[in-house]
Amino acid sequence: xxxxxxxxxxxxxxxxxxxxxxxxxxxxxxxxxxxxxxxxxxxxxxxxxxxxxxxxxxxxxxxxxxxxxxxxxxxxxxxxxxxxxxxxxxxxxxxxxxxxxxxxxxxxxxxxxxxxxxxxxxxxxxxxxxxxxxxxxxxxxxxxxxxxxxxxxxxxxxxxxxxxxxxxxxxxxxxxxxxxxxxxxxxxxxxxxxxxxxxxxxxxxxxxxxxxxxxxxxxxxxxxxxxxxxxxxxxxxxxxxxxxxxxxxxxxxxxxxxxxxxxxxxxxxxxxxxxxxxxxxxxxxxxxxxxxxxxxxxxxxxxxxxxxxxxxxxxxxxxxxxxxxxxxxxxxxxxxxxxxxxxxxxxxxxxxxxxxxxxxxxxxxxxxxxxxxxxxxxxxxxxxxxxxxxxxx
Amino acid sequence: xxxxxxxxxxxxxxxxxxxxxxxxxxxxxxxxxxxxxxxxxxxxxxxxxxxxxxxxxxxxxxxxxxxxxxxxxxxxxxxxxxxxxxxxxxxx
Numbered sequence: 001x002x003x004x005x006x007x008x009x010x011x012x013x014x015x016x017x018x019x020x021x022x023x024x025x026x027x028x029x030x031x032x033x034x035x036x037x038x039x040x041x042x043x044x045x046x047x048x049x050x051x052x053x054x055x056x057x058x059x060x061x062x063x064x065x066x067x068x069x070x071x072x073x074x075x076x077x078x079x080x081x082x083x084x085x086x087x088x089x090x091x092x093x094x095x096x097x098x099x100x101x102x103x104x105x106x107x108x109x110x111x112x113x114x115x116x117x118x119x120x121x122x123x124x125x126x127x128x129x130x131x132x133x134x135x136x137x138x139x140x141x142x143x144x145x146x147x148x149x150x151x152x153x154x155x156x157x158x159x160x161x162x163x164x165x166x167x168x169x170x171x172x173x174x175x176x177x178x179x180x181x182x183x184x185x186x187x188x189x190x191x192x193x194x195x196x197x198x199x200x201x202x203x204x205x206x207x208x209x210x211x212x213x214x215x216x217x218x219x220x221x222x223x224x225x226x227x228x229x230x231x232x233x234x235x236x237x238x239x240x241x242x243x244x245x246x247x248x249x250x251x252x253x254x255x256x257x258x259x260x261x262x263x264x265x266x267x268x269x270x271x272x273x274x275x276x277x278x279x280x281x282x283x284x285x286x287x288x289x290x291x292x293x294x295x296x297x298x299x300x301x302x303x304x305x306x307x308x309x310x311x312x313x314x315x316x317x318x319x320x321x322x323x324x325x326x327x328x329x330x331x332x333x334x335x336x337x338x339x340x341x342x343x344x345x346x347x348x349x350x351x352x353x354x355x356x357x358x359x360x361x362x363x364x365x366x367x368x369x370x371x372x373x374x375x376x377x378x379x380x381x382x383x384x385x386x387x388x389x390x391x392x393x
Numbered sequence: 394x395x396x397x398x399x400x401x402x403x404x405x406x407x408x409x410x411x412x413x414x415x416x417x418x419x420x421x422x423x424x425x426x427x428x429x430x431x432x433x434x435x436x437x438x439x440x441x442x443x444x445x446x447x448x449x450x451x452x453x454x455x456x457x458x459x460x461x462x463x464x465x466x467x468x469x470x471x472x473x474x475x476x477x478x479x480x481x482x483x484x485x
Binding site for chain 1: 407408410412414415416417421423424425426427428480
C-alpha cells in the first residue's frame with residue numbers, strides 16, 4: 001500500500017488516454033475540503049499559503065454542502081475535512097452527516113486540538129468513517145515546541161486513545177524533519193502503543209511554510225537513510241508478530257534524482273477546495289501565477305472539465321525541454337509545478353528535483369546546506385502575525 | 394488461520410466500507426484515504442458477507458443468484474482466503 005504523500009489516496013484513477021485533447025476527462029475521486037485556515041497550532045511546515053491571513057470569507061455550511069453534492073455526482077468517493085484545523089468549524093458535525101449521507105467515505109484530518117470524547121461520539125453518530133491525528137514528534141517537549149502549545153502532546157495522546165476506544169480506523173501522521181527524524185524508532189513505538197491502523201511517516205515536503213523553513217527542517221541524507229532502514233526493520237518485526245499496522249514512509253523528493261508524478265497527474269484525481277471556495281488541483285497550487293476558479297462563481301463540472309486552471313497542465317503540450325523530448329516524461333509528467341515555480345522561477349520548467357533539470361543545482365545546494373546547518377537555525381512559525389507580514393509582501 | 398471452512402462466518406473488517414460506485418461502474422472497498430476497485434465476482438461475493446451468513450450459506454446464496462455458473466464453492470473459498478490475507482474480512 002504505497003502512498004504518494006501526506007493524506008493522499010491510492011492511485012486508483014482510470015488510465016489516461018494517449019490523446020488527452022479528445023479523451024473524456026476522468027472524474028475527481030478525492031475532494032479535500034479545507035474548511036478553514038484557522039488553527040490553534042503553528043507548525044512551521046504547514047502547507048497552507050504564507051498569506052493565509054489575507055484570504056477572504058469562509059464558505060457557508062450551505063455552500064459546502066452544495067460542493068459535496070456536486071463532486072459526489074461527478075464521482076468523488078473520498079471526502080477529506082481538513083484546514084487549518086477543521087474542528088474550528090462549528091458546523092463540522094453537520095458537514096460530516098451530509099457527506100456521509102451522499103455516500104462519501106469521510107475522513108477527518110485533525111491536530112486533535114479541540115476534540116473531546118463527546119465530539120468524537122457525535123461525529124460517529126453523524127457517520128464519520130475515519131480520523132487522522134497529526135503529531136509533531138514522539139517527544140513531548142519537541143512536539144510542543146513545534147506546535148507552539150504546551151498542552152498539545154498530552155491532548156493528542158488522549159484523543160488518539162479515545163478515537164480507538166470508539167472503534168474508528170485511525171491514521172497517525174508524523175511529518176518528519178531534522179528535529180524529530182532521529183527518533184523514528186520512538187515514533188513507531190508510540191504508534192504501535194496507540195494502536196494506529198496506518199502510520200504516515202511523511203518526510204516534510206517543502207511548500208508553504210515548510211519552504212520558508214527549509215534550512216531548519218531538511219534532514220541530511222544520512223538521517224533519512226537511517227530512518228528508512230529503521231522503518232523497514234520495524235515493518236519486518238511487526239509483520240512477524242502478526243501486527244496489521246501499516247507503516248507508510250513518504251520519501252522526500254529533495255533526495256531523489258527524478259521528480260514525483262505530482263498529485264498522480266494534474267487534475268486527474270484530486271480536487272481541493274480552499275476555505276474561500278477557490279478550487280485547486282492540489283493544495284499547494286494556489287502559489288502559482290494562475291487564476292484558479294471559485295465554486296461561488298462556477299459549477300464544479302465546469303471547473304474540473306473546462307476551466308483554464310485545471311486544464312493548463314493536463315497532457316504534455318505545455319512541456320518545455322528537457323521534459324518535452326524526455327523518454328521518461330510519462331512516468332513523472334515533468335514533476336511538481338509548484339516546485340518548478342519556486343526553485344526554477346518558471347512553472348513550465350522541469351521540476352528541479354530531476355537531475356536533467358538545468359536548475360538541479362538548487363536541490364544540490366539545499367542538500368549541502370542540510371549538512372552544514374545546526375539544530376539552532378531560526379524557525380518561522382505559522383501564525384496569524386507572521387502571515388500578515390507575508391500578506392503585505 | 395487462512396483457509397476458511399464452510400462453517401466459518403466472515404464479516405467485513407470495520408476498516409473498510411463496501412459499496413457500489415456508479416462512476417466506477419463497480420463495487421469498491423473504501424478505507425482511510427483509499428479505494429480498491431473490485432471485479433464482478435469479488436463484488437458479488439463481498440455483497441453476501443453480512444456477518445450473519447457462514448461460508449456454506451454464502452455459497453448457496455451465490456449459486457442461487459448465478460445458476461448458470463454451476464458449482465461455486467471452491468472459487469468462493471479461494472477468494473475468501475485472499476480477502477482474509479488482504480485483511481478485508483475477519484472471522485467471527
